[in-house]
Amino acid sequence: MSFWDVVWFIIIGYAFVAYLILLFSIIHDLFRDRDVSGFAKAVWVLGLILLPLLTALVYVIVRGQGMARRAVARAEEQERQRDEYIRQVAGRPAPxxxxxxxxxxxxxxxxxxxxxxxxxxxxxxxxx
Incomplete structure (x- = not known):
């Protein structure tokens, strides 16, 4: 095994892990979005199975901004719920x-x- 085989293995491994992260992010976003119908979700998942790289690129191009907005909205909602819970447990009313x-x-x-x-x-x- 040569040095370049190791470098190539590292590059391919990194690309594979990055693709898996992207794939799971897409699936996570897809199934948490209530605005997408069940049929559309099934089509996206089928596309991810049959043409994974192309479908992932299309999804990021078409729904990427919405994906980011939904992630920010979820984070803000979780923070609001956490703060409310802390106030409730501490016995302090909301300001x-x-x-x-x-x-x-x-x-x-x-x-x-x-x-x-x-x-x-x-x-x-x-x-x-």
């Missing part, structure tokens, strides 16, 4: 929006619990 903070300060002012200057201070703090 109030500025509108809610101003409404709470107004309710306190109307009830006479705080003065006009305190209300203005809470309002300016909420708006910052």
């Amino acid at each position: 109030a929006s500025p509108t809610d903070q101003i409404a709470q300060a107004r309710a306190l002012f109307d009830a006479g619990a705080i003065s006009q200057s305190e209300y203005e201070a809470l309002k300016s703090k909420a708006l910052v």
